[in-house]
Amino acid sequence: MYRFWKEIGIQYPIIQGGMAWVADHHLASAVSNAGGLGIIAAANAPVSYVREEIRKVKELTDKPFGVNIMLLSDNASEVAQLVCEEGVKVVTTGAGDPGKYMDMWKKSGIKVIPVVPSVALAKRMERYGADAVIAEGCEAGGHIGELTTMALIPQVVDAVKIPVIAAGGIADGRGMAAAFMLGASGVQVGTRFLVAKECSVHPAYKERVLKAKDIDTVVTGRPTGHPVRILRNRLSRELLKLEKEAAPLEQFEALGQGALARAVKEGDVEMGSVMAGQIAGLINKEQTCSEIIEEMFNEFNALINRKIDI
Ligand code: TUI
Numbered sequence: 001m002y003r004f005w006k007e008i009g010i011q012y013p014i015i016q017g018g019m020a021w022v023a024d025h026h027l028a029s030a031v032s033n034a035g036g037l038g039i040i041a042a043a044n045a046p047v048s049y050v051r052e053e054i055r056k057v058k059e060l061t062d063k064p065f066g067v068n069i070m071l072l073s074d075n076a077s078e079v080a081q082l083v084c085e086e087g088v089k090v091v092t093t094g095a096g097d098p099g100k101y102m103d104m105w106k107k108s109g110i111k112v113i114p115v116v117p118s119v120a121l122a123k124r125m126e127r128y129g130a131d132a133v134i135a136e137g138c139e140a141g142g143h144i145g146e147l148t149t150m151a152l153i154p155q156v157v158d159a160v161k162i163p164v165i166a167a168g169g170i171a172d173g174r175g176m177a178a179a180f181m182l183g184a185s186g187v188q189v190g191t192r193f194l195v196a197k198e199c200s201v202h203p204a205y206k207e208r209v210l211k212a213k214d215i216d217t218v219v220t221g222r223p224t225g226h227p228v229r230i231l232r233n234r235l236s237r238e239l240l241k242l243e244k245e246a247a248p249l250e251q252f253e254a255l256g257q258g259a260l261a262r263a264v265k266e267g268d269v270e271m272g273s274v275m276a277g278q279i280a281g282l283i284n285k286e287q288t289c290s291e292i293i294e295e296m297f298n299e300f301n302a303l304i305n306r307k308i309d310i
Pocket of ligand 1: 095115
């Protein structure tokens with residue numbers, strides 16, 4: 001486990017989630033400079049944009065960083081090549097099976113860390129030569145699988161030999177310690193970095209996350225085959241109404257089209273898709289990435305060194 005992080009070259013076993021439209025060079029460089037692993041999200045962005053983002057991070061930090069490739073994107077294969085051309089050291093993937101890119105990435109010396117929602121996919125990724133997996137429970141924001149972090153992590157840990165990084169519902173040192181108790185070797189954190197000072201998501205989006213309570217997220221889009229966890233708003237109510245009526249898929253697509261960008265860029269937190277994890281209710285202050293990472297790690301250390309009184 002420690003060898004893995006040493007090879008990547010980061011100080012704390014904390015990876016920033018590859019949040020679509022959110023995880024740009026500002027956030028990625030701040031997380032990397034703070035000793036975690038910053039990630040640029042390629043999402044559906046044009047390849048030229050992703051190239052620029054990579055170059056900007058290189059200007060802002062000498063520390064390692066990665067790129068997240070969202071496999072549902074039409075240009076995933078072009079971004080998959082771009083990371084080789086640009087000498088990116090770490091790739092995380094989401095929303096699909098990155099199998100067909102694996103050889104190319106391994107030949108380029110890239111550390112590949114796919115996000116997986118199940119044991120079966122974790123085992124397949126290990127067979128393909130993945131360096132680690134991020135096992136993401138359905139507490140996470142955005143596109144999710146079926147299992148909770150609590151159930152998923154120990155089952156994936158028992159099924160593979162490569163390091164397992166836990167994601168979904170982790171936003172403080174307690175969550176991090178719990179993940180390590182389940183056998184994880186690190187954590188991926190998304191929602192807490194959404195409200196980081198260096199995160200350029202629209203202030204109205206941050207405000208919604210900071211004000212969110214425990215029960216404020218819902219899962220929409222199940223009928224489309226791509227369930228997505230978002231904060232409740234007019235969009236979520238309309239989507240869930242369509243689900244109840246078993247409306248045709250085109251109607252979901254019409255509502256969902258551009259919805260994430262509407263929230264992230266325009267701050268439309270009513271008809272935009274305000275993706276956030278269930279742990280949003282725990283997050284109530286804006287801090288720098290450095291403060292977030294230091295605080296999480298200090299809490300984690302205090303807990304794992306503590307004898308438990310019963
Ligand atoms: O990818 C994510 N979270 C995301 S992607 C995203 S952009 C988007 N927006 C609307 C609809 C769909 C995507 C927003 N949030 N997390 C990682 C993740 N990967 N969660 C679940 C999965 C996953 C699911 C199925 C990974 C692999 C998979 O495999 C299916 C297969 O091909 O075998």
